[in-house]
Each structure stands twice: as structure tokens, then as C-alpha cells.
Amino acid sequence: MVGIDEVARLAGVSTATVSRALSGNGHVSPGTRLKVSQAALDLGYVVSSNASSLASGRTKNVGAVVPYLNRWFFSSVIEGAERALLRHGYDLTLYNLSGGGDERRSVFEHFLLRKRVDAVIAISLELTEDEVSRLLALGKPIVGVGGPLAGVRTLTIDDVAVARLATEHLLALGHTRIAHVGGHKEFDLDFHIPTNRRIGYEQALTGAGVPLRPELYQPADFTIGGGYQAAKQLLGAPRDRPTAIFAASDEMAIGTILAARDLGLSVPHDVSVVGIDDHELAEFFGLTTVAQFPTGQGEKAVELLMGVLQPEEAQPEPVNTALPFELVVRSSTSRPDPSS
Amino acid sequence: MVGIDEVARLAGVSTATVSRALSGNGHVSPGTRLKVSQAALDLGYVVSSNASSLASGRTKNVGAVVPYLNRWFFSSVIEGAERALLRHGYDLTLYNLSGGGDERRSVFEHFLLRKRVDAVIAISLELTEDEVSRLLALGKPIVGVGGPLAGVRTLTIDDVAVARLATEHLLALGHTRIAHVGGHKEFDLDFHIPTNRRIGYEQALTGAGVPLRPELYQPADFTIGGGYQAAKQLLGAPRDRPTAIFAASDEMAIGTILAARDLGLSVPHDVSVVGIDDHELAEFFGLTTVAQFPTGQGEKAVELLMGVLQPEEAQPEPVNTALPFELVVRSSTSRPDPSS
């Protein structure tokens, strides 16, 4: 293992100069810098991140905490974050909480506190006040993705506005019997996403003077299978079948499309379907949806963090940044069939 | 930040004893151990992993390198590995190569060599000899998942046997016009998975005395959309339509089911479909498949690594471990319709 002193010897300078030349901290003359980098290259020298971290207090590593890894949204955010971190010369250490409550405690108690990370990205995770304050007390900045977090810089989409947009798209096409496949209460724990999306749906209807009808609401579990079941309930109604369904996620919307097909209904002729996400499968199913951009969210989270970790220019970022979203119209929505 | 010396003072012992008591390396009397752990608990002490790594040479961190994160198989393997590592007190640092060739070099040149990881798990990645030998020269064990790797301990499923099993299931049901949706050549680069699965398919047919027919083969890209296209080609044939399709992945099999439906064919009555993976969507679609167990693969990779990193008892593991697989019969396969 070639160390910094070998490089120093080969370049004919001191180890301090090597450190400065390679890290970019402190002034080094261009000539020396060149000599040093050449020597480092020749020897295949790579800094020991441990020694560096110990001496400097910076680890060049951030921890990303997710509730699940195995779902499109989370893995996309991580993918975006990882790519952005790599560009900045940072590593990403992954903490997946899907194992259960005990794992969560262990992650916070031991892993994140081991001085191994400079910062934490919490994805769709409602950290407790205790968790937040302990991290902040250690001087580790936190960025939350997917929901507002007290005392933490966060990135969120405006779920109410997103749902309103989706619903208004259906209203604008002329639908009035618009059903909603939402999320079960248990998915409301972190950030009330199902509730907010339902509120947006209701706002849109009310704004258009369309009365709310409780029988046009069905909760599900954010999966294709769950959406399928919920949609069957909705579409199986013997009378006043909805002409359009707004699902709170693309996976549930896809389940809805499949349910419609199985009932012999054609999409969008008999029923229009709109989702939220722009999931990787949305295009295949021709699903109209409101896109959010998870890899972009991951990247943005990293940029926020870098602003704090490398405060070259003080950027007083707002506490909660609203993320972009966009209606993507495909073939699952159309005007309602006038004969129905 | 409370350090080891504070703990030592509170417990009335030396820092060396604290280190020994907390790490379990070296003998400490039960009484002392108790005093020390209590003191550590009281003070909320957590070791600095950097200082520890620097002094000991062990990082308690492993790097996992994946070509994509955003796909069911990879994220499942990672999830399994992460959980297993957590149990052993290790962290997982993620390196995602989906960005392109340049990223790959940068990961190997800088990140993995920074002395930040004790070992590497390479998932479905054909490392070059140079990459392997550099890692090994640094004393970092490697475990490969998903394909054999020269000089590396690997975990693989026997793709030929898996494909044979799937095909034999169809043969046993009485099918003879069995088509295969395989993988494009470009997916053959890492480990020849498409080729091996095709070989298994052909072995099964040949073994049953069924002649191979080139028109019953269609390559695709391992996605639902790709499987859909390929299956349409196969099922749209005006005569001698296959009565069964074996797809080299569940996603392609699901595409096949959807294609059949769109052509007005019923599964399994008109056409049986079998895949490989036991993807999370397989159950919803009633897909018969050969399950591989990616989270188990991740866990197993970790166990192998721990055997090398903590060689309590020398376990001469074989170089390439075959992984379990299992036929899961659902509702997408049945006997062929005698009238067809």
C-alpha cells in the first residue's frame, strides 16, 4: 500500500504539499501540483479515506436511509443521489430499514453515529425529533426527500397540487363521475401522502362544482394488485359506474387498467385512468400520469447537501423546496363516451 | 463527541481495556466487561469507525457494485446483502455503474481502492482480470453474484438447468410447440445468461425428442414491453401458433401474457406461459415460473464474505456455489387445448 510519503519523496516535496496538491485545499504552485499528481499517478497512490477522515473530520461519505429499496421510487431516488455523489467524490452508504423496528433503532444508534457519514439523506421517512436532533447535534446535516420534516431541509412534491392536476385533467375532458383509488391509512403515517392526494382530488371536484360521492373512493396499498382489487369494486358497480378513475400511484393505476380489461371495459373508451409517478411501466400501459422525477430528486438532495458541506457561497436555500411535476398525457384518458 | 478515554475514566480502566471489552478482541474479565459496557452506554459512546479502521486496518464496510439499481433483481440482492451485513455490524457502500463506462473506471480506480471497504460484492458484473487482480492484490476478497468470475468466489444459478426445468414443465404438460423469448445478444456480455437459458430450453426439447424450430425463437430485452413485442410476433403467426411460451425472465413472461390477451388468446387455455425469477409481479399475473431467490443470494454472498473476513473456522468453500431454484406452478400453464 503506497502512502503519501512515498509520493512526497518521488515528487521531492513534503507530505503536506502532497496533501494540499491532491486535495485542492491550500495553495500550491502549478508546477508542484503537476509534479505531485504525476508522482501519485506513477505510484498508483490513492488516499486512505480513513486516515484522511480522521485527520480532517470529513468522511466524504453520506448515509442514505430508505424504508424499502425494492420499489421503483426509492431505488430511483437512490440512483440519482448516488450518481450525483460520485461526481462530487463522495460515497453513498445505504441503510435500508425494511427489516423492521429493531433495525431502525440499530441504524440510528450505532451506524449513523459511528462518524462514518458527513450527512444523511432520509427518503420518505418521518424521522423522530430525537433522531433529528441527535444527528444535528453531531453536526450532520440532513436532507429529507418525500415529505416535510421539522427542522430539516426537505424536498417534496406538492401532493395536493399534483392530485388536483390529475383530477382537473379528467374534469377538463368532461368527466364528472370520477372515482379515486387512494392509500390505506397505514400509508399515511409518513407524510400523509394518501390524505394529501385525496384532498387534491376533492378540491378539484369541489372547484368544478362536482359533488363528492363517498362510494367513488376506494383505498388500496399502492401495488398493482391492490389497485386491481379496488378498481374492480369501483367498476363493478351495477349503476353509475365511474367514467374515470384517478389512482394515487401509477402502480395502482396499472392495476386499474388491468381490472377494467378483465371486466370487459375498454380504456379509455369506457373508463379513463390517470395515475401519479410516471413509473417505468407507465409508458408501456399508455398511462396518463403526473410525473414526478425521483432520480432528479436524489440529485437535488445531493446538491442541497453539498451547499451545506462545501459552503463556497452561502446559499440560503428555503427550508422546504417544492419539486417539479408534470402532466404526461398518454392513451389512457379521453373524453367520456357520450352514450354512457 | 465522547471518546474512548472518557469511557475508560468512567469505568476506571485503561483505554486498551475498553477497546478489548467493546470489540471482543482479547480477554477481559466478565466484571470489567460489564463495567465498561455500562460506562459506554451511560455516555452514549460509539466508536469512531475511522479511527478504528485506521488503527486496525479493518473498515467493517463492504462495497457492493451493481450495473443497475433500478431493477427488481439487483435491488433485491442488495436488500438481502444489506440486511445480512447489518447483522454482522457491517455497512454497505453502494456503487452503481448505470451511468456509463467512465463511471466504472472511476469507481474502480478511486473509490474501491480508497481503503474504505474490506471486501467487494459484484452483482451480475463481469469484472476484468485487471479489476479482479487489483482488488485481490489489496487483500480485498471479492464475491460475485450472478455469474462465474475467474479467480473469484461466485454464486450462480445454473441457468441451463433452470431453463431446462421450465421447459420440461411445459413438455410434461404435453406441449410440443414451445416457443422461447430469449435475450438479445447485448445481454449476453455478462455471463451469457440468455445463451445458457436458450441452451437449457434446447436441451429439454431435444431430450424429449422434439425438433428445434428456429421460428419459435424471439429475442427481447428483458422488459415487459420487449416481451410483449416478441410474444406478438410469436403468437401472431397465422399457422402453427405455439401452444406454450417459455420466457427467459418473468418480466418478459408478463409481457407475453399481456400480448396474448391483446390478441384475444386466453392464458393458459390457448397458450401456456412460464418465466424465470419469481418476480414480485409474478403472483399477481398468476405466472408459473422458476424462482430464484435474490435476497437469499445477497445474504449468501455476505456469509461467504464473512467466512473469509472472520475466519474463525476455516471453511474451504467451493469456488462456485450453485444456488437453489424452484418451479412455482401458478395458473399460466396447463395442458394444451386438445382442439388446437
Add this chain to the structure above:
DNA sequence: CTGAAAGCGCTAACAA
């Protein structure tokens, strides 16, 4: 079984 002390490899004052 426990303590003293020498580093692990690098960074950051401080001087020059």
C-alpha cells in the same frame, strides 16, 4: 487479565 505506549496515514496550524 490489564496497562503503557507506539503507531495507523493523513491534515492543518504554524513557521519559514
Add this chain to the structure above:
DNA sequence: TTGTTAGCGCTTTCAG
């Protein structure tokens, strides 16, 4: 701009 040097917080011989 560069060199000298004192740690960063822990582990691990080596003694006792």
C-alpha cells in the same frame, strides 16, 4: 508557496 510537526481516536504489541 512550502516544510515541520502535532495530533485525529483508536488498536495492538509488549510488559507486567
